Structures are given as C-alpha cells and as structure tokens.
Amino acid sequence: MQLNYVFLILLIIPAIVAAFTADLLRAAIALLFCSLGLTMTMFNLEAPLAGVFELSVCAGLITVLFVNAISMMPPETSEEKSLRFKSHHSRFILLPILLVVIVGAAWLNRNYFINALTINKIVDQLSTGQVLWEQRGLDLIGQIVMMLAGVFGVVVLFRRGNPHE
Amino acid sequence: MNEMFYVYLVCSVLLITIGLYTLLVSRNLIRMLIGFEIMTKGATLALISAGAANGRLALSQAMTLTVIVVEVVFIAVAVALVMLAQRKNKSLDVRKLTKLKG
Numbered sequence: 001m002q003l004n005y006v007f008l009i010l011l012i013i014p015a016i017v018a019a020f021t022a023d024l025l026r027a028a029i030a031l032l033f034c035s036l037g038l039t040m041t042m043f044n045l046e047a048p049l050a051g052v053f054e055l056s057v058c059a060g061l062i063t064v065l066f067v068n069a070i071s072m073m074p075p076e077t078s079e080e081k082s083l084r085f086k087s088h089h090s091r092f093i094l095l096p097i098l099l100v101v102i103v104g105a106a107w108l109n110r111n112y113f114i115n116a117l118t119i120n121k122i123v124d125q126l127s128t129g130q131v132l133w134e135q136r137g138l139d140l141i142g143q144i145v146m147m148l149a150g151v152f153g154v155v156v157l158f159r160r161g162n163p164h165e
Numbered sequence: 166m167n168e169m170f171y172v173y174l175v176c177s178v179l180l181i182t183i184g185l186y187t188l189l190v191s192r193n194l195i196r197m198l199i200g201f202e203i204m205t206k207g208a209t210l211a212l213i214s215a216g217a218a219n220g221r222l223a224l225s226q227a228m229t230l231t232v233i234v235v236e237v238v239f240i241a242v243a244v245a246l247v248m249l250a251q252r253k254n255k256s257l258d259v260r261k262l263t264k265l266k267g
C-alpha cells in the first residue's frame with residue numbers, strides 16, 4: 001500500500017472518532033491525531049511550511065484550547081447524559097445520505113475538477129516566502145485585522161468583571 | 166498525480182461531510198466547534214492537494230497559512246464565548262441558550 005493512503009487513513013479515522021465519540025476529551029485528542037495525519041499528508045505533498053504550521057498551531061494550540069475549555073466545564077449531569085443517549089442512534093441516519101449525495105456529486109464532476117486544475121499546469125518558480133511577502137497585498141491587511149480582532153475579542157470576553165455587579 | 170488528486174479530493178469531501186454532520190446533529194457547543202475544525206481540515210487538504218496537482222504549491226501553502234490563522238482566531242474567540250455561555254446558563258447544550266431570545 002502506498003504511503004499516501006496510510007496517511008489519509010490516519011487522517012480520516014481520527015476524524016470519525018472525534019465526530020462519534022461520546023467523551024469530549026477523547027474527541028479533542030482524536031482531533032489532535034487528525035491534525036497529525038494532515039501534517040504527514042502535507043509533508044508527503046511537499047508542503048513542509050504548511051505542515052509545520054498545522055502541527056504547531058492546530059495540533060498544539062487548538063488542542064490546548066479545547067482541553068483547557070473541557071477541563072473547566074463541570075461534569076455532565078445525569079439529565080444531560082440521558083438526553084444525549086436518548087437521541088444518540090437516531091442521529092446516525094443523516095450521515096450516509098449526506099455522504100452519498102456529496103461524494104456522488106464529486107464523482108460525477110470529477111473530470112471537471114481534474115481538468116480545471118491540471119489544464120493550465122505550471123511549475124511555480126516562486127518560493128512560499130516570496131508569495132507570502134511579495135505577492136500578497138490586501139489579504140495580508142485583512143489577516144492582521146483578523147488577528148487583532150481575535151486578540152481584542154479574547155481580552156474583552158475574559159476581562160475581570162466587577163464582583164459587586 | 167491526477168488519480169491521487171482525486172483521492173485527496175474525495176477525502177476532503179469526506180472530512181467536510183463528517184464535520185458538517187457533527188455541526189448539524191450536535192447539541193453540545195464544544196462538539197460543534199470540533200465539527201467546524203474537521204470541516205476546516207477538509208478544506209485545508211483540498212487547498213494543498215489542488216496546489217500540488219496544479220504546480221502552484223507555494224501559493225496554496227500561503228493560502229493554507231491564512232486559513233490556519235483565521236481558524237485559530239475563530240476557535241480562540243469561540244471557546245471564550247462557549248465558556249461565558251456555560252457560566253451564564255450552567256450548560257453547554259444549545260437548547261438551553263434560551264436567554265438569547267429577543
């Protein structure tokens with residue numbers, strides 16, 4: 001079996017586990033393994049910069065955020081547990097239908113996708129650094145604004161409130 | 166590469182479907198965020214594989230970095246909002262967020 005398929009299996013299976021496991025902490029850990037699978041796929045596709053970014057930010061920072069949030073939550077009450085398990089099985093009906101529709105549409109249009117992407121195939125002479133710092137303009141400003149908005153959002157949401165209010 | 170590109174495309178569609186399904190059927194706010202994360206991973210895989218198929222890997226890597234930055238900002242703010250909602254409503258269930266009604 002080719003290594004590509006092994007990495008894709010390592011990507012898909014943790015995603016399924018993250019979606020279907022009942023325990024939130026297990027779901028967060030499965031998401032970490034999903035990020036690892038994506039990182040290996042990126043390295044396999046010769047995109048090491050995106051791979052390192054995915055590994056450090058998605059597998060590292062986002063997992064820490066999720067685990068931190070889950071650890072601060074109180075344990076599930078018996079009422080919440082009973083509600084979760086009551087509707088547990090009926091939830092699975094939607095997935096196969098949705099999957100068949102989307103994969104069927106992708107399969108029917110496969111030639112369009114492949115031709116659209118490969119008809120004008122060129123070998124990019126630029127490095128990622130050149131694309132990042134020399135070719136981008138307005139989207140870089142948008143990205144900086146987005147990061148600042150995130151920082152201010154977290155600061156405002158976590159500000160220490162007045163205890164007498 | 167063309168055949169392999171199609172496999173990557175199907176896998177990214179699969180990931181987006183799993184994430185969308187989680188987002189649709191979950192009632193837990195953190196699980197909904199996890200579903201969004203899975204969807205983003207599918208989109209990232211599609212970006213990178215399209216870049217590799219088309220020969221514009223540098224551009225797709227730059228776009229992937231942008232996607233990851235936006236993703237982490239979204240998750241940080243969303244986790245903060247979820248924690249505030251939990252403190253107010255004593256629950257992570259979206260069905261109990263009734264105070265949002267106008």
